[in-house]
Amino acid sequence: MTENIQGTFTSEKISKIRWQRDDFDEAKSFLTGSWDNPINSIAYWKFETSEEDETYPVSIFSCPFLGDVTEIQFINKDHFVVSSSHGSVKLLQIQEDPYHKFKEIVSWDSIHQFKTTDQASCTALATFNQDIATVGEDGRINLLAGQQKKPFRVIENADSCSLLCVDFLRHNEIITSNTRGHMKLWDLRNDEDTPATTFMLPDQLKTEATDIAHHPTQRHIVAAGGGDGSLTVWDLRQSTYPISQLMAHDQAISEVIFHPDRPDNIFTCSINGELWHWKNAQGSKLKLETSDTHWLTTRGNSSKINISSLCAPLHKPINSIDIDRSTLLFGCDNEALYVVKDILV
Template sequence: MTENVQGTFVSEKISKIRWRHEQFSDAKHFVTGSWDDAVNKISYWTFQKNDEDELYPVNISAYPVIGDVTEMKFISYDHFVASSSLGTVKVLKLQDNPYPDIKEESTWDLIHRFNQKEPASCTALSTFEQDIVTVGEDGRINLLTAQQNNPVRTIDEADSCSLHCVDFLRHSEILTGNIRGHMKVWDLRSEQDTPATTIMLSEQSKTEATSIAHHPTQKHIVVAGGGDGSLTVWDLRYNTYPISQLSAHCKSVSEILFHNDQPENLFTCSISGELWHWNNTQHSKLNLDTTDSHWLNNIGNKGKLHVNSLCTPMHKPINSIDINKNTVLFGCDNEAIYIIRNINI
């Protein structure tokens, strides 16, 4: 277990936490989103040294949000997309001069709704360069671009139940997961509002899909987290049956994250308050076939993977994680944000 865990009380439940994409240097800034307040916030953070010469996060700007912040994704160095439980999606800009601030660049109000006036939560979004795809409790899929105000495409009845997660596999293909555990691949080039492929998260137990992540360099390799704490792995090139399944966390998986530069490292967090680092470096070094992710086969066998708990289990849900090089950020319902430095990658 990593001992270098630094916590900072922030007086709000953290739903999302994301490193800023720094230019030519280590990350020095990040943003957080909150939930469960009358007025929530997206906050902009930097690091300053305290009296003991230790770096601690300091809030330098905040942007009010009506509704819960449900997702945030950076699309450039200073622009990111944020969604809310009231069906709104915004492109926001981090401004540093003449003073730190968060500015609204564009907004799509009520882009998720049950009727013309009743908002539905935008439960998840994914980005591919300047393109944005959103899903919500209304079963709707919206394809947006940061460069125009109107949606590029909307699939009104993409699903008959709530969609919980979405991921861009490539520019023309997305993967969605719903509350019943149905995973659907959508070809955005098709004029038909029907999925190209439908697969099940689990044949044994019915559980919702809560999070999706694809391998950074091999996007056909997908890992999905379930409401029962399970992890399921697919190779979408070959078949619709999972490569492997694992009963991982004891409760719902909040987020799954591959390390961008070292993808043999996978990170998962759960509403059970657990944060795990899955490492397969040794197997990866021995495997000369770099065209396939055979190490992911081992996710079904913990004996072949090094699984490390990065912190003492919290008594509250860990909702969000992000990593830059060897530094992990995570946010929790205990109204604190945490930083773990010098992760063994």
Template sequence: MSENIHGTFISEKVSKIRWKPEDFVEAKSFLTGSWDNPVNHITYWTFDTNEEDDESYPVIISSHAFLGDVTELRFISKDLFVASSSIGTVQLLQIQENPYAQFKERLSWNFLHKFPASDYASCTAISTFEQDIVTVGEDGTINLLTANQKIPVRTIEKSDSCSMHCVDFLRHSEVLTGNLLGHMKVWDLRNNQDVPSTTFILSANTKTEATSLAHHPTQRHIVVAGGGDGSLTVWDLRHNTYPVSQLNAHSSSVSEIKFHPDRPENLFSCSSSGQLWHWNNAQNTKLKLDSGDTHWLNTISTKGKVNVTSMCATLHKPINTIDVDRSTLLFGCDNEAMYVIKNIAV
């Protein structure tokens, strides 16, 4: 690995890692969530400077026991975040800094997802839009929640015949879901009927599940989906549901995709094959997205216009999660370690 990567062994497989948002300054603290333990943890980290080499390294501020695997972590404000679990429960937690940093449960939606013959099903993914929260699960159910009340705003049962793996808010009243069969569905939450407004397929060439979704930070209709076969697929959902770009990327399932929040010509992806890649299309940043042929990823098929860089040596375990703020990227792995990459080229 390159010299700007620092790994920290934490004795837990890392399922999720998320920067804590700050106002107008660089993020200095973050959360990790674990999986595959009898009792898992959400851990709050910050950076401490080592006097010997004047370098900053992650240190634990506090840790919170969590029942079930942590399947997602999403901040909805500077100190409030939502955590979902493999037992179908979703919690709204607050980080209280004074007098000592600790977690306080604000709301808990217990067993939102469950099978008829079981007490629970995994809540596989959540997405947030301001105070609104949408959840999907192995039971094929969609739940719309708000951080202001205990009762779900809406539940769409049997919205899918199989497990849903990912969900993303396209706008305040619209969400996109992806399932085990690679079916992509757009749901208009203003519609009282429990049917999708649009349905399309992740890949017309091969049957593969949708494993991850990400929207462009300023153009939410531009969506990238990761597949179980390692592929990346891009849509401009304003025009049609035929992919703008589709490419073979990782050698196995895509775990997560992240646009850089401030420089969206940079995309990052990680996979269960232990790969972490940086996609950069800086040459096309001045082109307008509104013209049909200038989307920053539709030129992947042309030679030399998108730079793809491996950010670390391929690990022997899955890389499950990534997050980026300014010039620092975090990622977590099944080798029971989390990593910090500083001074990334964006």
């Protein structure tokens, strides 16, 4: 571990970690969710300052959670959505005054289940303002609104196998992926429960997309982390064939994220305990719409990308990452969370 990395023992495996972002100021608080416990938890953390003028994260409060936490996403500064391996989704509010607690606003119970009525994990969710899309092991897509107690639309048989990922590209369009490596674009304006486009990860990869992320300002640019550790990028305006395929980690990517303000920086973490920072070698002006986007246009060749490891391999899965400005958070199966400071982006 280098000097700019700080670890905090949590006594539980961390499945998700998310900054609570402020519109103007640097984020100073975040959420974690756990997995692999009989009763899991969601915890709210803040940074405090020691007498030596060093900042460190402190758990302010937490609440029990049934099932593994499979995703956490904020829909505004104080409200967030959390999904469960029991097939349920909750909208919660962070309340600090006068009580430190999470207030439940809506609970969508068992919205993912198999035809046998057995529980199916809600494997992922995505948000666009107040709209929420969830996918699960049952191959179903649910569309939720923040104040409605029932899904306003259900695509019952969206896929014949488990769905792993979902992401909003725009208000009326989502992308999903399944365990066979099939990617589907859905136009939500269409009343038909069929995708607008279906495509696959490249045949030579023979893997599934384990996580999907869109470029923060050009949402037609999509990056997918693969079950084989690969990183694949599409420009969905042009074609459903990827414009970049890069072999990355030697095991599955857990999460892939673009830096929200400097999207020429991508971060990936893997179940092999690696955390990587991908940066365009030309500097900070990455123009994705032009042909000089080197790391996006050179298949299989990472010579024009700076790839750096942000920590020594932990030999336990790193499950989740999030970055705000130059500070990155990540959660691991070694029952710890980590803060990486002063990242050059």
